[in-house]
Amino acid sequence: KPFIWKETVFSLALATNNNVVLTPAGEHHWPKHYPYCGGAFQSPIDITSEMLRFDPTLRPIEVQNYNLSPNEQLTLGNNGHSVQISLPHKMHISSLPHHYAAAQLHFHWGSSSRPSGSEHRVNSKQYAAEMHVVHFNTEKYPNMSMAVDKSDGLAVLGVLIEVRHCRLLSFINGIKYRGQKVQMPGFNIRSLLPARLDEYYRYDGSLTTPPCYPSVLWTVFRNHVTISRKQVLH
Numbered sequence: 463k464p465f466i467w468k469e470t471v472f473s474l475a476l477a478t479n480n481n482v483v484l485t486p487a488g489e490h491h492w493p494k495h496y497p498y499c500g501g502a503f504q505s506p507i508d509i510t511s512e513m514l515r516f517d518p519t520l521r522p523i524e525v526q527n528y529n530l531s532p533n534e535q536l537t538l539g540n541n542g543h544s545v546q547i548s549l550p551h552k553m554h555i556s557s558l559p560h561h562y563a564a565a566q567l568h569f570h571w572g573s574s575s576r577p578s579g580s581e582h583r584v585n586s587k588q589y590a591a592e593m594h595v596v597h598f599n600t601e602k603y604p605n606m607s608m609a610v611d612k613s614d615g616l617a618v619l620g621v622l623i624e625v626r627h628c629r630l631l632s633f634i635n636g637i638k639y640r641g642q643k644v645q646m647p648g649f650n651i652r653s654l655l656p657a658r659l660d661e662y663y664r665y666d667g668s669l670t671t672p673p674c675y676p677s678v679l680w681t682v683f684r685n686h687v688t689i690s691r692k693q694v695l696h
C-alpha cells in the first residue's frame with residue numbers, strides 16, 4: 463500500500479502575531495465497496511475545540527495566480543455530485559512543503575430537505591455550503607490521476623460558506639444536470655476565499671467521497687465566507 467502516515471495531528475493555526483451531493487444514506491455502504499472509506503483518515507470531520515492544538519510551524523496559506531483574466535475561459539460542469547470549475551495549473555499554493563497546482567474547485571451544498579450542506583463542521587455547526595479548491599503535488603506527480611491515491615498527492619483548501627438569501631448558488635441553474643457544461647469567463651478565484659488565510663484548521667485526511675483515498679492535506683479556513691445572491695458567479 464502506498465500510504466505511510468504519521469499520527470493524525472489536528473492543528474488550529476494562528477500564524478500571525480494577533481493571532482448534487484451524495485446522499486448520506488449511501489455512506490453506510492461505502493466501506494464495503496471502497497476499503498478506504500470509513501478509515502482512520504476519513505474526511506470530512508467535525509472539527510471540535512478539544513482536537514485542536516496550536517502548531518507554530520504552520521505558515522499562512524499563500525496562493526499564486528488566482529486572479530484569472532476574463533479572457534481565460536473556465537469550464538463549469540456538473541459531475542453528478544457537485545458543480546465543478548476546472549482551473550489552470552498556473553494557480554498554485556506556494557506555502558506548503560510541496561508545490562501544489564490547482565486542478566478544480568467545486569461546491570457541496572444541501573437540498574431543500576437538508577439546507578445545510580457543508581461537509582466539515584466546526585463544533586458540530588454545519589454551514590450552508592462548502593467550497594473545495596483541489597490542488598495536486600506537481601513536484602512528484604504529472605497529473606491529478608497519478609496524485610489522487612498518493613499520501614502526499616493532494617492539497618485541498620476548504621471554505622465554509624454562509625448564504626444570506628437562502629436560494630443558494632443560483633449560478634448552478636444553467637447546469638442542473640449531470641454531464642452539463644458551460645463556459646464562463648475567468649475571475650478572481652481569490653475572492654472566493656476568506657480575507658484571512660492565516661487562520662485555518664490543518665489535518666491529514668481523505669477524499670470525502672469514494673474511493674476515499676487518504677491522500678489529502680486538508681486546510682479548512684477558520685473564517686467562513688458569506689455569499690449573497692448578488693455575488694453569484696455569472
Ligand SMILES: *[C@@H]1O[C@H](CO)[C@@H](O)[C@H](O)[C@H]1NC(C)=O
Nearest residue numbers: 603604605606607608609610
Ligand atoms: C497521467 O500521467 C500518466 C503518467 O505519465 C499517464 O500515463 C496518464 O495517461 C496521465 N493521465 C491523464 C489523465 O492525463
Ligand SMILES: [Zn+2]
Nearest residue numbers: 568570594670
Ligand atoms: Zn469536495
